[in-house]
Amino acid sequence: MKHKLTGRVAGAIALATATALALTGCGGSSSSGSGxxxxxxxxxxxxxxxxxxxxxxxxxxxxxxxxxNPDIKVKVTSIPWTNFDQQVQTMVQNKQFPDITEGDYFSNYAQDGLLYKASDVLSKPDNLLPAFKDQGSYNGEQYxxxxxxxxxxxxxxxxxxADAGISAAPKTWADLQADAAKIKAKGETGFGLPLGAEEAQAESLLWMLGAGGGYQTDGKYTIDSAANVTAFTFLKNLVKAGDTEPNPGTVNxxxxxxxxxxxxxxMINGSPALIPIIQKAGVLQDSDWASVPIVGQNGPLDTTLGVCDNVAAFNANGHQxxxxxxLDFAYQDKYQLAFxxxxxxxxxxxxxxxxxxSDPIFGxxxxxxxxxxxxxSDTSxxxxxxxxxxxxxTAVTGDPKQVLGQLQQTATSAS
Incomplete structure (x- = not known):
């Protein structure tokens, strides 16, 4: 059963009830509008x-x-998120420009002068979470x-x-490795390390952050930094000890x-999207699992990976x-919370x-x-x-320094 938002959240989304009811009666992928x-x-x-x-x-x-707004019609086209970037790029290449996209890819379109600035198409751009302003910006302007x-x-x-005799969540890499070894001894996977093609960039960044590294420093790629090599050397040892699933580079x-x-x-690093998977499986109750800050080399991180999917407003059709x-209508809290x-x-x-x-799950x-x-956020x-x-x-089965060095060369060339 899907987790229900509680406390004052329930009141906050009460206004969305009519919307939720409307959703069940809507069909197809477009409105009545055309032209x-x-x-x-x-x-x-x-x-x-x-x-x-x-x-x-x-x-x-x-x-x-x-x-x-009876004078404005809107046609909705939905694309699976796994193919979204590619299909929108094809639309743009064929000059079949959308007016609004909600997905991920936007920076190249901003570079090509195809987008309105956020301040041109949103009355309250300052209400957008400030943590994502830079990520959504190109040349100092938010798009x-x-x-x-x-x-x-x-x-x-x-x-x-509890079965492995572990009394508390790990706080350091050493804690995590010790806990994973105890869990492995009980016949389960200690730590799930998804470095397959689906989202290897996310899992990798969490470990880089744990060592004080990351993909860039001051806007320049530093993928082969000493901190990042330290992170992947730790992961290589974790894999070698059998504390993860076999061959993480092939697992999504x-x-x-x-x-x-x-x-x-x-243990596994996850996002709120893991919660409905847990609930649908029906094996774990809410009391059987918990989430805590990402584990760092020397203690829990006060930072983590934050991701967003962006709205972009195209200017080709002149519909500013x-x-x-x-967008002013869609960004109302009742729609944000319902979504x-x-x-x-x-x-x-x-x-x-x-x-x-204040929600106990999402808080x-x-x-x-x-x-x-x-x-x-750059176009490379x-x-x-x-x-x-x-x-x-391959960095957790081969030479971390060599693999990260090759990626650094790719990034330097691309940028």
């Missing part, structure tokens, strides 16, 4: 099936908007407007910990999250005024985040957001990320 004056809205699909497809959610917002956000914490199985996040939900993994009306409740994600506005702060993730670290990141996803997993 040159219709806004073209292209969104990533975060749903797990037809019942909670993102197109249904956005259609609910569109229906409400068109009732309030990417976060719609939904996420952060990472360490999930651990309290039942497995989704697969390991499923194993954690089945009670087969003691209509876009601004729609995050539906897909177990986090808000992108300060006002909506404040409404969720820890929100606490981590203000100090979160984002991926690089798309290519660098792909290379990281393809190869960084």
């Amino acid at each position: 040159s004056d219709t806004l073209k809205l292209v969104v990533a699909d975060y749903g797990t099936g037809p019942d909670n497809a993102s197109s249904k959610f956005w259609q609910g917002i569109v229906d409400d908007f068109e009732k309030a 990417g407007m976060p719609w939904t956000t996420s952060s990472r914490t360490l999930f651990y199985n309290k039942k497995i910990f 996040r989704t697969d390991l999250w499923q194993q954690f939900a089945q009670g087969k993994v003691g 005024a209509q876009i601004k009306k729609f 995050d409740k539906e897909y177990d994600l986090l808000p992108a506005t300060t006002s909506a985040a404040d409404a969720l702060a 820890p993730f929100l606490t981590a957001l203000p100090k979160s670290i984002q991926y690089p 990141w798309a290519n660098v990320k792909t290379k990281i996803q393809q190869t960084i997993g």
